[in-house]
Amino acid sequence: MSGRFSQTTARNVFYGGSAFFILLLLALTFDTSRALPERDNRHNLTEQVALGKSVWERNNCIGCHTLMGEGAYFAPELGNVYERRGPDFIKAWMKAMPTNAPGRRQMPQFNLGEEELDALIEFLKWTNAIDDENWPPNIQG
Amino acid sequence: MQYQSQAVAKPYFITAIALFGGQILFGLVLGLQYVVGDFLFPAIPFNVARMVHTNLLVVWLLFGFMGAAYYLVPEEAERELVSPKLAILNFWVFLIAGVLTILGYLLVPYAKLAEMTGNHLLPTMGREFLEQPTITKIGIVIVALVFLYNIGFTILKGRKTVINTILLLGLVGLAGLWLFSFYNPDNLVLDKFYWWWVVHLWVEGVWELILGSILAFVLIKVTGVDREVIDKWLYVIIAAALITGIIGTGHHYYWIGTPGYWQWWGSVFSAMEPIPFFMMTIFAFNMVNRRRRSHPNRAATLWALGCAVMGFLGAGVWGFLHTLAPVNYYTHGTQITAAHGHMAFYGAYAMIVITIISYAMPVLRGIGDANDNRSQVVEMWGFWLMTVAMVFITLFLTGAGILQVWLQRAADDPLPFMVAQEKVAIFYWLREVAGLVFLVGFVLYVASFFIARPARVAEGAPDAVPSPAG
Numbered sequence: 001m002s003g004r005f006s007q008t009t010a011r012n013v014f015y016g017g018s019a020f021f022i023l024l025l026l027a028l029t030f031d032t033s034r035a036l037p038e039r040d041n042r043h044n045l046t047e048q049v050a051l052g053k054s055v056w057e058r059n060n061c062i063g064c065h066t067l068m069g070e071g072a073y074f075a076p077e078l079g080n081v082y083e084r085r086g087p088d089f090i091k092a093w094m095k096a097m098p099t100n101a102p103g104r105r106q107m108p109q110f111n112l113g114e115e116e117l118d119a120l121i122e123f124l125k126w127t128n129a130i131d132d133e134n135w136p137p138n139i140q141g
Numbered sequence: 142m143q144y145q146s147q148a149v150a151k152p153y154f155i156t157a158i159a160l161f162g163g164q165i166l167f168g169l170v171l172g173l174q175y176v177v178g179d180f181l182f183p184a185i186p187f188n189v190a191r192m193v194h195t196n197l198l199v200v201w202l203l204f205g206f207m208g209a210a211y212y213l214v215p216e217e218a219e220r221e222l223v224s225p226k227l228a229i230l231n232f233w234v235f236l237i238a239g240v241l242t243i244l245g246y247l248l249v250p251y252a253k254l255a256e257m258t259g260n261h262l263l264p265t266m267g268r269e270f271l272e273q274p275t276i277t278k279i280g281i282v283i284v285a286l287v288f289l290y291n292i293g294f295t296i297l298k299g300r301k302t303v304i305n306t307i308l309l310l311g312l313v314g315l316a317g318l319w320l321f322s323f324y325n326p327d328n329l330v331l332d333k334f335y336w337w338w339v340v341h342l343w344v345e346g347v348w349e350l351i352l353g354s355i356l357a358f359v360l361i362k363v364t365g366v367d368r369e370v371i372d373k374w375l376y377v378i379i380a381a382a383l384i385t386g387i388i389g390t391g392h393h394y395y396w397i398g399t400p401g402y403w404q405w406w407g408s409v410f411s412a413m414e415p416i417p418f419f420m421m422t423i424f425a426f427n428m429v430n431r432r433r434r435s436h437p438n439r440a441a442t443l444w445a446l447g448c449a450v451m452g453f454l455g456a457g458v459w460g461f462l463h464t465l466a467p468v469n470y471y472t473h474g475t476q477i478t479a480a481h482g483h484m485a486f487y488g489a490y491a492m493i494v495i496t497i498i499s500y501a502m503p504v505l506r507g508i509g510d511a512n513d514n515r516s517q518v519v520e521m522w523g524f525w526l527m528t529v530a531m532v533f534i535t536l537f538l539t540g541a542g543i544l545q546v547w548l549q550r551a552a553d554d555p556l557p558f559m560v561a562q563e564k565v566a567i568f569y570w571l572r573e574v575a576g577l578v579f580l581v582g583f584v585l586y587v588a589s590f591f592i593a594r595p596a597r598v599a600e601g602a603p604d605a606v607p608s609p610a611g
Contacts, residue, residue, distance in 0.1 A: 005373075007303075007369060010373050010376035010377050013377070013380045014376045014379055014380035014383070017380050017383065018383040018384070018387070021384055021387040021388055022387060024387075025388060025390065028391075028406065031400075032334070032400055032403075035400045036330060036400075039398050039399070040328060040329075040330040040331070040398045041398075042328055045327060045328060049327070050327040053327055053329060054264060056267065057264065057266055057267025057268065058252045058255045058256075058260065058266065058267055059251060059252050059267070060188045060192065060251040060266075061188075061267075062188075062267065062268060062269045063187065063189070063191050063272070064186075064188045064191075066474040067329075068329075069396055069474030070333065070393075070397070070474060071269055072188065072269070073474060073475060073476060073478065073479055074174070074175065074187050074191070075558070076558035076559070077474065077558065098182070098183065100179070101179075102179060103177055103178055105174070105178030105179075105559070105562075106178055106182040110252070127329060130329070130330060130398040132396045132397060133396055133401055133404070135396035135470060135473065136396075136473075137550045137551070137555075138550065139555075140549050140556065140557050140558060140561075141549075141558060
């Protein structure tokens with residue numbers, strides 16, 4: 001590196017640059033927080049949806065599936081599964097697992113009660129209604 | 142060893158390598174489950190194996206970072222650790238907590254584990270990479286605080302160099318950002334938004350400070366280049382890393398309910414994220430070319446150069462491949478993401494930990510500056526087999542990903558997920574074969590420790606290049 005660019009300059013670029021961009025991230029975070037109520041469907045976030053999210057987490061669904069594209073890539077996207085399959089199908093599917101079809105990917109039986117199943121479906125319905133910039137590109141997820 | 146207390150790094154390094162082995166085995170299970178869906182079902186369902194695979198990765202890297210800090214901080218600070226005993230105690234606490242958590246994943250259903258550990262009191266479980274029971278998360282905070290006390294006070298009471306200052310900054314950032322893992326609101330969008338403050342701001346933020354400082358330390362040792370030169374490079378690299386990486390977080394905010402303007406912020410800044418990694422490559426090669434001594438530990442030098450190149454390819458090139466919002470619209474959450482994740486973690490983080498282990502282990506074991514030639518040759522075989530295998534794992538996953546995107550997302554008549562998966566199965570089989578080669582490389586790497594003897598050549602033989610400053 002050239003002699004004119006001193007170590008002190010490099011250090012100042014590091015500390016100054018980092019501080020500036022941390023502040024910019026905080027500013028954008030603040031603006032995002034103000035914009036979210038219009039987008040994240042929070043007016044429909046009921047107790048039941050919250051219970052559904054808890055069921056989702058307690059059974060580690062993200063370990064196989066994606067939700068709005070984040071998670072594992074072993075099993076289908078579920079951010080739009082409510083729209084793709086509908087509530088009755090989801091419920092019947094959960095109860096029928098595992099298929100035990102030889103060689104096929106298997107989903108465990110989670111033994112959820114009716115209340116938990118309904119809550120999970122409400123959570124998926126709520127998630128489906130989040131404004132996520134029209135992602136995924138089509139219904140297949 | 143210049144300072145007795147550096148010895149505490151040894152159990153950290155040994156544990157890191159052992160857990161790395163576990164990670165590879167579970168990776169092979171996962172890879173096979175992709176094509177033989179019912180393999181080990183229901184004993185080890187995919188989600189359990191994946192959680193073990195990713196959590197072992199994070200934990201072994203943390204063991205590696207801690208070992209690296211315990212090894213290099215005394216040398217940099219020119220004094221013994223404040224408390225070597227505390228470092229050993231902390232090691233056992235972290236190891237036992239880690240092993241219990243992994244056993245919990247494997248032996249009880251996850252919902253049962255959540256219940257047993259009182260997740261309902263402070264629900265933090267069931268989110269990708271943050272699957273640990275809340276009590277484990279609290280344990281990690283305590284381990285981190287004890288570790289930072291030990292490292293922080295050693296630096297404060299000793300010599301403050303650019304390397305140990307940046308390392309400490311990275312470690313404090315790592316511990317601080319971890320606290321966001323305790324924030325889990327009912328609102329999924331907020332949950333995801335702040336989840337990335339742990340995940341992204343770790344690997345594309347503060348971890349790069351840790352990576353940079355370890356690389357700088359090893360390069361000083363193996364090349365003998367002036368510290369002033371290396372320090373300046375380090376500052377420029379980490380400045381580029383944080384300037385691009387902090388707002389680069391936006392590349393995760395395209396499709397999760399956050400405002401559309403993130404597509405601009407995320408695309409522009411994350412498109413620049415390869416820059417610090419490219420600079421790291423230039424830096425490593427430059428320093429090795431300008432070396433003032435020929436260090437007998439050629440394997441460590443190879444790992445350092447390999448880390449710089451593979452970090453650039455995995456994090457830089459494969460990251461850029463799918464980071465622009467219009468591209469990411471199609472590739473988000475596909476095998477393209479998996480391809481990038483594998484090469485980036487191996488290149489940037491697995492390899493930097495192996496670099497410091499390769500450099501420090503002969504010293505810690507009392508062998509000398511380097512192992513004998515035969516052991517180094519076996520270690521280098523391990524390097525090449527693991528690295529080439531990872532290149533192929535990445536290429537096969539990329540092939541699977543491109544085809545998946547076409548069949549499931551871009552074609553006129555998109556196919557359902559599982560139908561598309563069956564059509565790309567050949568790539569998963571090839572990936573599994575590459576995974577087996579990776580395992581062979583790992584076995585050779587481990588074997589190199591067992592056959593290591595002191596080098597016969599005199600240590601630090603002067604290079605052909607005359608060294609003005611000694």
